[in-house]
Amino acid sequence: MLEIRGLTAAIEDKPILKGIDLTVPQGEVHAIMGPNGSGKSTLSYVLSGREDYEVEGSVTFDGLDLLSMEPEDRASAGLFLAFQYPVELPGVGNANFMRTALNAIRRKRGEPELDAVQFLKLARAETKRLSMPDDFLKRNVNVGFSGGEKKRNEVLQMAILRPKLAILDETDSGLDIDALRIVAEGVNALRGPDFTAVVITHYQRLLDHIVPDRVHVMADGRFVRSGGPELAHELEAKGYARLTAEAA
Amino acid sequence: MPAVNETLDRLQSFTQSGYKWGFETDIEMDLAPKGLNEDIIRLISSRKGEPEWLLAWRFKAFVAWQAMQEPHWAKVHHPPIDYQDIHYYAAPKKKAGPRSLEEVDPELLKTYEKLGIPLKERAILAGVENPQSNVAVDAVFDSVSVATTFRKTLEKAGVIFCPISEAVREYPELVRKYLGSVVPIADNFFAALNSAVFTDGSFVYVPKGVRCPMELSTYFRINARNTGQFERTLIVADEKSYVSYLEGCTAPQRDENQLHAAVVELVAFDDAQIKYSTVQNWYPGDAEGRGGIYNFVTKRGACRGVRSKISWTQVETGSAITWKYPSCILQGDDSVGEFYSVAVTNNRQQADTGTKMIHIGRNTRSTIVSKGISAGRSDNTYRGLVRVLPKANGARNYTQCDSLLIGDQCGAHTVPYIESRNPTAKVEHEATTSKIAEDQLFYCRQRGLSEEDAVNLIVNGFCKEVLKELPMEFAVEAQKLLAVSLEGSVG
Numbered sequence: 001m002l003e004i005r006g007l008t009a010a011i012e013d014k015p016i017l018k019g020i021d022l023t024v025p026q027g028e029v030h031a032i033m034g035p036n037g038s039g040k041s042t043l044s045y046v047l048s049g050r051e052d053y054e055v056e057g058s059v060t061f062d063g064l065d066l067l068s069m070e071p072e073d074r075a076s077a078g079l080f081l082a083f084q085y086p087v088e089l090p091g092v093g094n095a096n097f098m099r100t101a102l103n104a105i106r107r108k109r110g111e112p113e114l115d116a117v118q119f120l121k122l123a124r125a126e127t128k129r130l131s132m133p134d135d136f137l138k139r140n141v142n143v144g145f146s147g148g149e150k151k152r153n154e155v156l157q158m159a160i161l162r163p164k165l166a167i168l169d170e171t172d173s174g175l176d177i178d179a180l181r182i183v184a185e186g187v188n189a190l191r192g193p194d195f196t197a198v199v200i201t202h203y204q205r206l207l208d209h210i211v212p213d214r215v216h217v218m219a220d221g222r223f224v225r226s227g228g229p230e231l232a233h234e235l236e237a238k239g240y241a242r243l244t245a246e247a248a
Numbered sequence: 249m250p251a252v253n254e255t256l257d258r259l260q261s262f263t264q265s266g267y268k269w270g271f272e273t274d275i276e277m278d279l280a281p282k283g284l285n286e287d288i289i290r291l292i293s294s295r296k297g298e299p300e301w302l303l304a305w306r307f308k309a310f311v312a313w314q315a316m317q318e319p320h321w322a323k324v325h326h327p328p329i330d331y332q333d334i335h336y337y338a339a340p341k342k343k344a345g346p347r348s349l350e351e352v353d354p355e356l357l358k359t360y361e362k363l364g365i366p367l368k369e370r371a372i373l374a375g376v377e378n379p380q381s382n383v384a385v386d387a388v389f390d391s392v393s394v395a396t397t398f399r400k401t402l403e404k405a406g407v408i409f410c411p412i413s414e415a416v417r418e419y420p421e422l423v424r425k426y427l428g429s430v431v432p433i434a435d436n437f438f439a440a441l442n443s444a445v446f447t448d449g450s451f452v453y454v455p456k457g458v459r460c461p462m463e464l465s466t467y468f469r470i471n472a473r474n475t476g477q478f479e480r481t482l483i484v485a486d487e488k489s490y491v492s493y494l495e496g497c498t499a500p501q502r503d504e505n506q507l508h509a510a511v512v513e514l515v516a517f518d519d520a521q522i523k524y525s526t527v528q529n530w531y532p533g534d535a536e537g538r539g540g541i542y543n544f545v546t547k548r549g550a551c552r553g554v555r556s557k558i559s560w561t562q563v564e565t566g567s568a569i570t571w572k573y574p575s576c577i578l579q580g581d582d583s584v585g586e587f588y589s590v591a592v593t594n595n596r597q598q599a600d601t602g603t604k605m606i607h608i609g610r611n612t613r614s615t616i617v618s619k620g621i622s623a624g625r626s627d628n629t630y631r632g633l634v635r636v637l638p639k640a641n642g643a644r645n646y647t648q649c650d651s652l653l654i655g656d657q658c659g660a661h662t663v664p665y666i667e668s669r670n671p672t673a674k675v676e677h678e679a680t681t682s683k684i685a686e687d688q689l690f691y692c693r694q695r696g697l698s699e700e701d702a703v704n705l706i707v708n709g710f711c712k713e714v715l716k717e718l719p720m721e722f723a724v725e726a727q728k729l730l731a732v733s734l735e736g737s738v739g
Contacts, residue, residue: 048694075696087691091709100705101695108696140709157695 001026001196002165007057009039009046016042018221020057024165024214027193031207031232032200034218035240040200041084043218044169048081049074062164075101076108078164082154082171084200089141094153095123097141098160105161126159130186147174155186162190166197172206184209204236219244280337286310289444292337296413296447299420305433309443312434319437322600323629323661324569326505326542334476334507336445398462405461407491408453412480415451422453426484430513430550430577438509438544438571442478446511449479454489454520463719465494476507483513485520487553492523494722505533505568510545518553518580523561525718526574527726530566532733535624537596540568547574548604551583551612559586560603561717563726565733568597573631575604578612578640585614588714590726592707592733593626593658602632602663607643607673616647619711622658623734629661636673643673651681652710654703654734704731 002024009017016039024030034040046055049071059066064077089097103113114122123137132152142150151171158166168187172180187197187210199210207215207229215231216223217240224244225231235243280291289310293303318329402409408419415423433443450466466481485491508530514522524547533540543566549558560574576585587603605614614634622628634645651660662679684706692702708715708727715723 050690071690071693072696072698075694081694083691083694087685087687089688089691089706089709091712092705097692097695097705100701101692101697104698104701105696161695 001028001062002198003058003060005058007043007046007055007059009042009053009055011042011053016053016221017046020221020223022216022223024196024198026196028213029187029191029197029199029210031210031212031215032198032218033202033204033215033232033235035244036202038218039221040218041169044081044084044167044198044200047074047167048079072104073108075161076105080158080161080163080166082151082158082166082168084169084171084173086142086145086150086154088143088145090143092141093137094139094141095120095137098123098137098157101157102161123160126156129189130156130159131182132156148176148179151175151183152179152186155183159186159190164194164196166190166195167200168197169200170202171199172201172203180206181209204232207232217243278337278339279335282335283332284310284334284336284445288336292445292447295337295339296416298413298416301424302416305428306444309433309440310445313437313440313444316434316437316440322571322631323627323663324571324598324600326569329505329507329542331441336476336478337447339447401461406455406458407460408451409464410451412449412451412482413447415482419451419453422484423451423482426482426513426515427480428513430515430548431511431546436546439511439546442480442509442511442546445476446478446480449481449510450483450493451481452483452491452493454483454485454491456486457488458486459489460491463492463494465496467496476509478508479510481510481512482515483522483524484515485517485522485556487517488519489517490521490523492525492719494525494527494719496527496529496722496725505539506531506541508541508543508545508567510547512545512547512574514549514558516549516551516553516556516558516583519555520553521557521559522549523559524549524574525722526560526562526564527718527722527729528562528564528566528570529729531568532566532597533568533595535595537568540597541566543567543570543572545570545572547572548577549575549585550577551580551585551609553583554580554609555582555584556580557584557586559584559588559717561586561588561714562590562601563714563718563729564589564591564599564601565729567599570597570599570601572601573603575606576614577606577608578614578643579608580612581609582611582613583609584612586717587614587616587618588717589618589630590621590711590714590730591619591628591630592621592730593623593628594733595624595626597624597626599627600629600631602630604633604635605645607634607636607640607645607670610640611642611644612640613644614646616645616649617713618647618649619714620649620651620660620662621654621707621710621730621734622651622660623654625657627659627661629663631663633665633667634675635665636668636670636675638669640670641672643668643670645673645675647675647677649677649679650710651679652707653681653683700731700735703734707734 004020004022007017007020032040046053055067099119106113127134127136142153171183212229215227215229217225280288289306293306431439434440452464454460483493516522530541530543551558558576564570574587578585585605591599591601593599603616616632618630620628620630630649636643649662653660660681664677666675668675688706689702707730715726718726
């Protein structure tokens with residue numbers, strides 16, 4: 001599903017990713033852990049097509065040369081990024097935004113667009129499933145949302161857009177334990193042979209709810225360790241500094 | 249409602265690229281020679297079959313105009329305008345006088361069809377008539393009004409809606425009483441010019457206690473080369489009446505600039521309400537700033553009666569230069585003035601627009617919401633005046649001016665004047681300037697939207713407070729216009 005080979009990224013000549021190799025087979029959930037500034041968010045931005053970086057290496061997604069594609073084409077190919085800091089769009093209704101996005105993607109795939117009624121039916125069902133209040137759909141995109149609400153809104157969008165590959169960038173940060181459980185349930189509900197995910201997190205606690213197939217530890221723009229879900233526990237026990245030192 | 253659907257379809261088909269209203273209609277024109285002098289004014293007046301008093305009125309305005317200077321305080325630049333190089337009268341040949349749709353030149357009807365104006369009265373009358381969304385249209389082509397629909401329905405309600413040239417003949421007392429009563433003939437350079445040479449426009453009178461049963465609409469179209477359009481609109485709402493009026497404008501695409509200097513006067517008596525909406529889409533010129541309409545317009549409403557209300561809503565996307573300040577004179581106690589504006593400039597367009605709210609009566613209230621969107625190398629200025637006179641106890645004003653910048657070569661300017669001479673008045677002003685942020689665009693694109701769709705979404709969100717003030721049928725048109733106007737502004 002996702003093949004990353006020799007990926008480097010720099011911003012204004014400052015290298016951030018220094019050679020990333022990663023294979024995520026279809027249907028698996030991989031966790032990426034690491035201290036602040038290790039390059040986790042940069043990896044999510046490079047994969048989703050943010051233009052601020054000088055990028056080298058190769059990324060194959062579902063057989064496509066991902067790095068040559070525009071961000072919107074990556075989205076319609078099935079890539080979704082749950083933003084660490086979701087962006088506010090004043091005056092743009094949440095439902096309108098999601099319907100516009102969904103229909104843009106469906107149009108590109110040659111699928112019929114949903115009218116307002118069909119969309120609202122789908123959106124209400126997902127909102128309910130994620131235990132979000134109905135007014136979520138009426139409010140403006142992320143405007144006046146609490147940190148937790150913004151993260152839940154990302155998960156709602158993911159549930160509606162049904163990506164093949166979701167990258168969740170610290171979707172757990174700023175969430176209380178109930179919200180964390182709701183977010184995790186939202187992700188788990190999508191799990192299956194057609195859903196692949198890369199979960200970026202600081203903390204092991206999210207991985208108690210979303211149990212990953214593989215865990216990768218990132219430090220200074222490289223993966224320093226990879227392992228099964230138990231690696232997250234080891235990391236929690238030892239801390240990043242010791243684990244990174246051991247790896248070096 | 250078939251006519252409106254048709255309009256929307258038409259607009260949708262226009263939304264691919266550039267200015268879609270730029271075609272020219274090939275019909276025989278009755279064209280006055282270029283230039284402005286007493287003979288031309290006499291010619292206009294006689295073509296319209298006007299009474300002597302109106303010709304005298306025009307001459308008075310002409311004398312005043314000759315002594316006036318073109319104003320240069322606005323933040324707009326243009327080469328000098330040669331007022332002797334303009335045709336002041338252009339009319340499709342054939343007769344004037346009362347006419348049915350069948351008598352209208354088929355070429356003209358085709359033009360209006362291309363523009364998507366719901367002029368097909370017969371079709372509507374034969375089809376489903378939904379009184380809530382019916383729109384009566386007066387269509388003005390260069391200097392004359394060619395067709396006014398729904399006259400009979402309106403007459404039944406007692407509402408007068410007709411070309412102003414006809415009103416001069418049919419309702420001379422009303423016209424004489426109110427014409428120039430809000431915008432005096434020598435009010436400003438362009439108003440004086442208009443008073444001397446105005447050709448057509450609409451007249452509306454809503455009698456006491458009548459709620460006008462449908463939206464009234466005028467469509468203005470400049471067609472002939474080197475002509476100016478000087479329309480004059482007068483709307484009088486008598487006590488406890490209500491009227492909603494909308495004007496739309498287009499022009500062909502030409503390399504030279506064309507002048508449009510209109511005057512609109514509104515009068516509202518006790519408890520009357522006038523809602524005046526504009527969707528202005530004159531040809532804006534090309535990407536290098538060649539051609540386009542100079543839109544120098546004076547619009548003013550007088551809230552003469554107690555608890556009267558005048559509300560201006562404008563969506564300004566066209567014209568090379570826009571110079572207009574729809575204003576309210578709040579004379580009646582407890583009267584209300586509102587101004588909701590979206591002004592979009594792209595490429596080399598210049599807009600200097602805003603409002604004046606003059607508080608004279610007690611407890612008068614005004615609201616100003618202005619949204620300026622600048623893209624390309626354009627300049628967009630909000631210029632507004634809130635003046636509270638000594639007797640306006642308890643006057644309130646709230647002003648909000650937001651500017652949105654797209655790209656880094658455009659300008660947004662806010663010039664608010666506040667003059668309060670009453671200590672009990674409350675005047676609030678809020679202003680913001682923002683850019684469409686890279687992270688907003690990226691967020692939308694990550695969700696699958698193209699860059700242009702993302703800009704449209706963000707711009708429509710930015711303008712929502714104003715667009716919701718438009719009658720619903722036109723709000724959709726306005727949204728599409730915004731999209732067309734901003735095409736190519738990113739990337």
